[in-house]
Amino acid sequence: MKTVTTADRMPNPAPRNHKPEAEQIEAVSPWKDAFRQLKKNKLAVAGMLIIGLFILAAIIAPLITPYAFNAINVGPRLQEPSADHWFGTDDLGRDTFTRIIYGARISLMVGFFAVTGALIFGTMLGIIAGYFGRWTDMLISRIFDIMLAFPSILLAIAIVAILGQSLQNAMIAIAIINIPIFGRLVRSKVISIREEEYIMAAKAQGMKSGRILFHHILPNSIAPMIVQATLSFGTAILEAAALGFLGLGAQAPTPEWGKMLSDARQYIQSAPWTVLFPGLSIMLAVLGFNLFGDGLRDALDPKMKH
Amino acid sequence: MITYTIRRISMLVPVLFGMTLVTFSIIHLIPGNPARVILGDQATAAALANLEEQLGLNKPFLVQYFQYVSGLFQGDLGTSLRTKSAISAELWPHLAATFELTFFAMIFAVFVGVNAGIISAWKQNSWFDYLCMIVALIGVSMPIFWLGLLQQWVFAQELGWLPAFGRGNPRDPVETVTHLQLVDSFISGSPDKFWTSIKHLILPGIALGTIPMAIIARMTRSSMLEVLRSDYIRTVVAKGSGAFSVIYRHGLKNAVIPVLTVVGLQTGTLLGGAILTETIFSWPGIGRYVYEAIGYRDYPVIQSGVLVIAFMFVIINLIVDLLYSYIDPRIKY
Numbered sequence A: 001m002k003t004v005t006t007a008d009r010m011p012n013p014a015p016r017n018h019k020p021e022a023e024q025i026e027a028v029s030p031w032k033d034a035f036r037q038l039k040k041n042k043l044a045v046a047g048m049l050i051i052g053l054f055i056l057a058a059i060i061a062p063l064i065t066p067y068a069f070n071a072i073n074v075g076p077r078l079q080e081p082s083a084d085h086w087f088g089t090d091d092l093g094r095d096t097f098t099r100i101i102y103g104a105r106i107s108l109m110v111g112f113f114a115v116t117g118a119l120i121f122g123t124m125l126g127i128i129a130g131y132f133g134r135w136t137d138m139l140i141s142r143i144f145d146i147m148l149a150f151p152s153i154l155l156a157i158a159i160v161a162i163l164g165q166s167l168q169n170a171m172i173a174i175a176i177i178n179i180p181i182f183g184r185l186v187r188s189k190v191i192s193i194r195e196e197e198y199i200m201a202a203k204a205q206g207m208k209s210g211r212i213l214f215h216h217i218l219p220n221s222i223a224p225m226i227v228q229a230t231l232s233f234g235t236a237i238l239e240a241a242a243l244g245f246l247g248l249g250a251q252a253p254t255p256e257w258g259k260m261l262s263d264a265r266q267y268i269q270s271a272p273w274t275v276l277f278p279g280l281s282i283m284l285a286v287l288g289f290n291l292f293g294d295g296l297r298d299a300l301d302p303k304m305k306h
Numbered sequence B: 001m002i003t004y005t006i007r008r009i010s011m012l013v014p015v016l017f018g019m020t021l022v023t024f025s026i027i028h029l030i031p032g033n034p035a036r037v038i039l040g041d042q043a044t045a046a047a048l049a050n051l052e053e054q055l056g057l058n059k060p061f062l063v064q065y066f067q068y069v070s071g072l073f074q075g076d077l078g079t080s081l082r083t084k085s086a087i088s089a090e091l092w093p094h095l096a097a098t099f100e101l102t103f104f105a106m107i108f109a110v111f112v113g114v115n116a117g118i119i120s121a122w123k124q125n126s127w128f129d130y131l132c133m134i135v136a137l138i139g140v141s142m143p144i145f146w147l148g149l150l151q152q153w154v155f156a157q158e159l160g161w162l163p164a165f166g167r168g169n170p171r172d173p174v175e176t177v178t179h180l181q182l183v184d185s186f187i188s189g190s191p192d193k194f195w196t197s198i199k200h201l202i203l204p205g206i207a208l209g210t211i212p213m214a215i216i217a218r219m220t221r222s223s224m225l226e227v228l229r230s231d232y233i234r235t236v237v238a239k240g241s242g243a244f245s246v247i248y249r250h251g252l253k254n255a256v257i258p259v260l261t262v263v264g265l266q267t268g269t270l271l272g273g274a275i276l277t278e279t280i281f282s283w284p285g286i287g288r289y290v291y292e293a294i295g296y297r298d299y300p301v302i303q304s305g306v307l308v309i310a311f312m313f314v315i316i317n318l319i320v321d322l323l324y325s326y327i328d329p330r331i332k333y
Helices: A030-040 A042-059 A096-132 A134-148 A152-163 A167-194 A197-204 A209-220 A222-245 A257-267 A273-300 B002-028 B034-039 B045-055 B061-073 B087-122 B127-141 B144-158 B181-187 B191-228 B231-238 B243-280 B286-295 B299-327
Strands: none
Touching: A030 A042, A030 A273, A042 A096, A042 A273, A096 A134, A096 A167, A096 A209, A096 A222, A096 A257, A096 A273, A134 A167, A134 B002, A152 A167, A152 A222, A152 B002, A152 B243, A152 B286, A152 B299, A167 A209, A167 A222, A197 A209, A209 A222, A222 A257, A222 A273, A222 B144, A257 A273, A257 B144, A273 B127, A273 B144, B002 B061, B002 B299, B034 B045, B087 B127, B087 B181, B087 B191, B087 B243, B087 B286, B087 B299, B127 B191, B144 B191, B144 B243, B181 B191, B191 B243, B231 B243, B243 B286, B243 B299, B286 B299
8 A cells, every 4th residue: 555655745846837937927918828728729729620621622622623513424423432533423413522622612601701791790789789878779789689589590591581592692691690699799798898997097088989999899809709700600601501401592503512412312312422421511611610619719718618 | 586577578578579570571671572572573563463452562661560560469470372371370280390399309409418418527538428529519510401311311211210201101190189290199099100100200300409409418518517516516425325316316406507598599499490300301390381481482471480480489488587597596586
């Protein structure tokens, strides 16, 4: 039996991670610190890699694949995966790999524009509601409540039903349903920051509302917005695919992943790869954004951690 | 509790009115002339005027809205342009079908999610924990329509274990009483029919329940981990209670509160997801009803269907909020 000595129980007198003085007092900006933490998080790095891979594939699509995404009969119909056609071919003899690579362009584009749109309008409304308070806050907050009272995909479907069925309208719909999410986030941030002493100091100095908003309040609410934008990017891809699958988003022959899935579903028994790969791409892309978003949240805003 | 209930319900009123305004606006926000969009370019002027009269589009906006809301209060959800019958009558069987499906999906999600989360927390950092969290991560990122298609392919087409479409055997129909297939087939007294109904529910139910299941599992795990570290659990362990009693009798009571919020929020995912699941599995629910209406440009059906689904969502969240204060007396309003 091992005897426990006092020395074992005593804390180690010399700290193990002893660093030279100079390094300890080096000023680290919160962003640098967050990035350091992010690099340590393996899942977040995996997410970043997945996203990077999709972005790269989307950019250099014509270099990776010799086929055009709409070229029919580049191979036999519904051919299984082979050296010539890595992911097989679909019912029109189009190369599935090519279509998935070009599909990444569409999904990333939809995600980007939908999230940017929601971010801009959500931030604007959130700032107005949070900073000016009273009836403006009341009105904007009720509008957000009402929008969030609808299941998001249902609201998107309703908007597409109004505007007509196209990829562009699907993008608009997804942007609209994400506005209240950003709006509420910004509003709550603005309300909490508004009460801080440095804002009072700025007011006492005679700074105007607009300057306070854009120089003090907005920069301080950027971290949670970045986290939400990353997570919403994944959701937006998922929602666009769902609308495409229902025939309410991208229309044939656009190589949109959700649309590809719905076109291929009747061949699932004879050519399962036509269904397997588009779905896998959606899942991977969304997974990438979820992992990265979770990691960002942990790194940027430890308080937001569940 | 009673004052809170009343206050919570009164807070709903502006939201409900806002919702009616949104669904009412669906038809008015159509770019161009709604009647022409519905009838197409070939429509005659008489047909257009007729439809405008039927939908009340020729009256002032406020008058139309007032008529719409007063109709809603009387249970009038409008008339379908396609079938020419009252939507309220058409809607009920669809609503029952969706209710049955989402209920089953929620039971699956809560049962599997809560238990997986508990075991993960209890055996933190074990292979089971890692497996659960990987499955949960993938589950959150999975498009449910893809999962549904894969399930159909594997379990219905390749293995032939479960039916891929519909709610029951169309050649051996169940007499309709409540429109809830499970209840109706149970009442019919035939074990075969009841079993058939259950088999039809399994694939769409699991497909629909997977995302909420994954989220509930993650939530339960983190909330349980926190509770298991608390002093009172250490006391319970110290007095010699078994693991089962520690977790289910003492731990779960406190761990379930954040989980409940997630359950409430996830009903939105379920009701939205029902549109996709119902389309894939040919489930005659309200989601498919609305989806088909889009194809026919049957706007009254789209309006009422969207309103009813949103209404269900709001009511479920109300129930969850009220349950919240009932389960946790510390929450005082």
